[in-house]
Amino acid sequence: MAVMGLGFWAYQENYKTQQAIRDVRVLHAQIGGAHERLKVLNAEWAYLNRPDRLADLAELNFDRLGLLPLMPDAFGDVENIIYPLPDILPITNPIDVNSIGPSTEEDPL
Template structure:
C-alpha cells in the first residue's frame, strides 16, 4: 500500500512542479505584454501631443495677417498679381466651354500604365510600390 501511494505521489508531484513552472512563465509573459501595451499607449500619447503641437504651429504660421505681411514683403520678388477668373476669360466664354462627357471620365486605367506615364513625364523612374 505504501509503495502504491509513493508511485502515485511521484507523478502528482512532478505534475504540480510542471504546472508551477508553467504558471510562473505565463505570469512573466503576461507582465511583458502589459508592459508592451503601456509602452505603446505612452508612445501613442507622445505622438498625439506632437501632432497637436504641429497643428498649432501650422495654424500660427498660416495666420492671414502673417501671410499678408510676407506677401507684401516679397511682392517684387514673387511678382504676384491679383487675378480673377474674369481677367482670363469672360463669364460668357466660361459658360460656352464644353462639359466633359460621363464616358470620358469613366475610362478604366491600368495602374502599370499610369506609373509608366508618370515615369516618362518626370524623366526619372518611380519606386516600385511592391518593394518597400
C-alpha cells in the same frame, strides 16, 4: 512531475503577461506623446498661416514670386465656371429600335 511542469508553465506565463502589460503601458505613453506633438504642430501651422502674416509675406516677396494679396473681389461664383462638354462618341453599330416593323398580319384599319 505534471504539477511541477504546470507550475513552471504558469510561472513563465505570468512573467510574459507582466511584460505584455508593461509594453502596452509604454505604447500608451508613446501614443499620448504623439498626440501632444500633433497638437503642437497644428497650433504652429495655424500660427504660421495667419492671414495678416501671409499678406505681409506676399508683399515682401512680390518681386520674386509675383503673389498678389487676396481681395474679396478676387473670387467668383460657381455659376461662372465653364465646364468642358463631354466628348460624343460615334455610333458604330446602330440598331433599329422603332416600334413600326414588318408585319405579317393584315392591318385591321
